[in-house]
Amino acid sequence: MDDEKNCTGPLIIALQYNDLFDLDSMSASTNTDDALPKGRAVTFIKAVQIVNERLVEQKETESLLFEVILIAKECSEEIKMKIVESVKYYGLEIGKFFFCKKEELINTLQSNKVKLFLSTDRDDVCEALHTGIPAALLYDQCDDHVLKVIISGDSIGFTEDSLDSLSDFGFSETQIETFKAAKICMKEFAVLIGQMRRRFGRENSPLCICVLTAWGSTNVCASALKTLRGWGLDVDEAFCLAGAPCSPILAVVKPHILWDCGLHNMRDLATQS
Amino acid sequence: MSEIKQTEVATTDKKEALAEEKDWAAAKAHFENLKSTKPRPPKPKYAVTIAVSSRTLFDMVAERKIFEEEGLEKYVQHQQEHENEPLKQGPAFPFVKALMTVNERLRNLYPDSEELFDIVLMTNNHAQVGVRLMNSINHYDLTIERFCMTGGQSPIGYLEAYMTNLYLSKDSKKVQEAIEEGIAAAIMFKPDVESQLSETQLRVAFDGDAVLFSDESEIIVKQHGLDTFFEHEKQHENKPLAQGPLKCFLEALGKLQKKFYAKNERLDCPIRTFLVTARSAASSGVRVLKTLRSWGLEIDEALFLAGAPKGPLLQKIRPHIFFDDQMFHIEGAKEMGTIAAHVPYGIGQKYNKGKLIEPKQQK
Numbered sequence: 001m002d003d004e005k006n007c008t009g010p011l012i013i014a015l016q017y018n019d020l021f022d023l024d025s026m027s028a029s030t031n032t033d034d035a036l037p038k039g040r041a042v043t044f045i046k047a048v049q050i051v052n053e054r055l056v057e058q059k060e061t062e063s064l065l066f067e068v069i070l071i072a073k074e075c076s077e078e079i080k081m082k083i084v085e086s087v088k089y090y091g092l093e094i095g096k097f098f099f100c101k102k103e104e105l106i107n108t109l110q111s112n113k114v115k116l117f118l119s120t121d122r123d124d125v126c127e128a129l130h131t132g133i134p135a136a137l138l139y140d141q142c143d144d145h146v147l148k149v150i151i152s153g154d155s156i157g158f159t160e161d162s163l164d165s166l167s168d169f170g171f172s173e174t175q176i177e178t179f180k181a182a183k184i185c186m187k188e189f190a191v192l193i194g195q196m197r198r199r200f201g202r203e204n205s206p207l208c209i210c211v212l213t214a215w216g217s218t219n220v221c222a223s224a225l226k227t228l229r230g231w232g233l234d235v236d237e238a239f240c241l242a243g244a245p246c247s248p249i250l251a252v253v254k255p256h257i258l259w260d261c262g263l264h265n266m267r268d269l270a271t272q273s
Numbered sequence: 274m275s276e277i278k279q280t281e282v283a284t285t286d287k288k289e290a291l292a293e294e295k296d297w298a299a300a301k302a303h304f305e306n307l308k309s310t311k312p313r314p315p316k317p318k319y320a321v322t323i324a325v326s327s328r329t330l331f332d333m334v335a336e337r338k339i340f341e342e343e344g345l346e347k348y349v350q351h352q353q354e355h356e357n358e359p360l361k362q363g364p365a366f367p368f369v370k371a372l373m374t375v376n377e378r379l380r381n382l383y384p385d386s387e388e389l390f391d392i393v394l395m396t397n398n399h400a401q402v403g404v405r406l407m408n409s410i411n412h413y414d415l416t417i418e419r420f421c422m423t424g425g426q427s428p429i430g431y432l433e434a435y436m437t438n439l440y441l442s443k444d445s446k447k448v449q450e451a452i453e454e455g456i457a458a459a460i461m462f463k464p465d466v467e468s469q470l471s472e473t474q475l476r477v478a479f480d481g482d483a484v485l486f487s488d489e490s491e492i493i494v495k496q497h498g499l500d501t502f503f504e505h506e507k508q509h510e511n512k513p514l515a516q517g518p519l520k521c522f523l524e525a526l527g528k529l530q531k532k533f534y535a536k537n538e539r540l541d542c543p544i545r546t547f548l549v550t551a552r553s554a555a556s557s558g559v560r561v562l563k564t565l566r567s568w569g570l571e572i573d574e575a576l577f578l579a580g581a582p583k584g585p586l587l588q589k590i591r592p593h594i595f596f597d598d599q600m601f602h603i604e605g606a607k608e609m610g611t612i613a614a615h616v617p618y619g620i621g622q623k624y625n626k627g628k629l630i631e632p633k634q635q636k
Contacts, residue, residue, distance in 0.1 A: 154299075162303060171299070202345050202399060203425065210424075211400060215300035217311070219417050222407040225400060236424035239399035243300025244317045244419060245293045248434035 009064030011192050014114045016039050016124075017072040017083050019138055020092075037187040039138045040120060041138060044256045045092050047147040052093075052205045064196055071108055109133050113147075116189050118257065125260070126178050131217055132184035141256040146208050148255040149193065153213030153240070155183045155259070157224035186259060187231060192262040194233030202236075210253060214246050225243070312380060314418045317436045320391035321525040323372065324432055326442040327396040327406055329461045330369065331360035352402040359412035360405065364463040365441050366413075368593040371475035373416055375529065382536050384477070388529065392574045394420035395428050397444075432456055441524050441614065449617050455564050457522045459596055459614035462603060468591055468610040474543050476592040477526060478489050479519060479572075480616075481550035481561050483598035487515035488619025490557075491598075494619055495629075506557035513564040518618050519596055527570050529549075546591055548572045549597075553579030584609040603624070 021036035048066045055062045076084060080099055087094050098108050105124075109117050110133060117128045117135040128135035141148065163176055197207050211228070213221040221240040228235055239249055250258070292497045297316065304313035314320075327333060340348035372390040379389055392415075394406065400422045410417050421431045429450050432440055440451045440458040451458035459477045470476075494502045526544055533542045552558050554577040565572060576586060584605040587595055595606055598621045606613040623630055 121559040158303075165302065202349065208424070214296050215303050217304065218304070218407045218410060218420070221420075222404055225404055229401070235400040235425070237275050237401050238420070240418065240420045241296075241300075242314045242418040243297045243305075244314075244435065246296060247289060247293075248436075249421075249431070252430040 153224035157220035319387035324395040478592035482596040484621035597619035
């Protein structure tokens with residue numbers, strides 16, 4: 001199989017600076033010469049860098065690599081400087097920096113052909129999904145050196161009719177639309193990450209892809225696995241919960257990326273740690 | 274409210290609880306929309322959750338051989354190529370079917386209750402093998418809607434996440450880990466001959482010491498001999514024994530049994546429990562019965578063998594599963610067609626047929 005033809009790398013991931021650095025923990029007494037305190041995304045970037053290293057080890061001219069770009073909305077000049085310095089200080093490989101206004105976020109993402117926008121802010125994720133930009137939640141991950149991605153089996157495995165019937169059970173039109181939009185966006189990302197995953201064997205891979213089916217039956221999960229396989233993504237782990245609570249499982253898996261699709265809009269990740 | 278689950282997951286976070294309710298509502302919606310007559314699975318915190326591994330539910334001996342001789346890649350490839358061929362039944366299969374029968378009866382009597390058996394497939398396999406497992410589950414029409422394919426990771430953390438009451442596997446290391454974490458677990462063995470098992474009643478047999486009870490008395494037998502043991506038991510007749518790893522599972526079965534008694538179905542109860550112990554009724558048996566009574570537990574039939582072999586008696590009982598801590602009894606049961614499950618707990622593990630296994634021999 002000629003992987004060269006399929007590959008349209010690099011896989012560009014966009015992050016926001018307030019996920020990269022924990023500005024809330026800075027107090028008036030913080031020394032302004034120090035680097036900004038680390039946020040959740042730092043562990044994520046380190047894991048991404050390990051995957052890149054392993055990919056390059058296997059093939060020096062590999063073009064399907066992760067590339068991280070950083071977006072900062074509404075920053076003062078001072079903060080802009082601190083961001084660039086802190087990134088250097090922590091040894092984070094960030095391809096580009098974009099300083100823009102709040103309204104320009106979606107445009108910035110679209111014009112840079114971002115393959116995945118990661119944020120801890122659920123509203124940002126939903127907004128991006130709605131405009132067709134693949135977006136997912138940056139979760140409370142573990143320090144493990146394996147980049148873990150969870151894909152929603154429900155959004156891939158459910159049929160259109162079953163989704164529409166959810167309106168009878170208290171889900172709004174907006175939620176259902178976001179859900180449908182997520183499936184379409186997910187495909188491109190799934191194809192790329194599938195190719196990347198195939199560069200490694202089943203064991204000792206620095207990349208681990210999981211499917212989590214929160215409400216669907218076994219058939220929904222089986223359908224999701226087959227669809228993903230058809231897109232070239234061979235999943236490593238699968239969980240089917242049929243309504244059982246998700247959080248205990250997420251606490252064990254501790255993914256970096258969680259394709260949640262906006263139906264759990266009550267959960268506030270910032271309070272979970 | 275139900276107290277079947279010993280570990281209450283405290284959802285003190287309101288938002289978290291709300292999210293869980295949404296998940297539950299969506300699942301309910303999905304199952305009610307399904308055209309098939311498959312019942313939806315119960316809420317885990319009220320249910321008795323049994324986790325079975327793929328090799329106990331299905332017969333994967335041939336596939337296992339491919340894994341051991343040709344490696345992981347070839348194994349996964351083989352499973353994918355035969356995806357649409359259902360696997361054969363494994364040792365836990367009759368047990369799972371019996372659980373489903375009990376659920377049907379419970380749903381008839383208590384249509385709105387979530388106090389049911391919940392069966393989860395807990396396997397180390399990669400998700401790609403999952404499709405064949407799911408196809409096989411559908412082929413036999415088993416009501417297993419929850420599963421966890423860990424792709425090589427240890428399942429122990431997941432057992433707790435799924436609120437497991439009992440874990441059955443063929444892997445002794447995993448079972449030992451589970452017992453150390455306080456989860457009832459056993460290693461399943463396929464019997465050498467097949468027997469005809471009841472299709473209307475779940476029959477579960479337990480050994481006493483080091484299974485339902487702790488191994489404290491077992492230690493006395495091994496270290497000081499039978500006479501000391503009898504004396505000790507007579508003296509401490511009224512002192513309850515400490516709990517063993519399977520006590521909670523017996524308790525969970527008892528709670529479900531009471532639901533049938535409440536509806537006047539005691540004579541036709543689809544769950545029957547047996548105690549099969551080497552103790553003798555006259556001397557050491559009383560302490561056992563008094564201990565059960567002090568725990569508020571009932572066992573339907575208590576059989577005291579006074580040292581006689583368990584095999585022939587088990588053959589008459591025909592349980593769907595028999596739990597014992599000593600391999601000697603497991604072998605005896607297997608030979609005569611009983612589905613046996615080894616509980617690797619307590620001092621019995623260091624002995625073989627009454628003799629201490631010398632660690633030097635292993636070098």
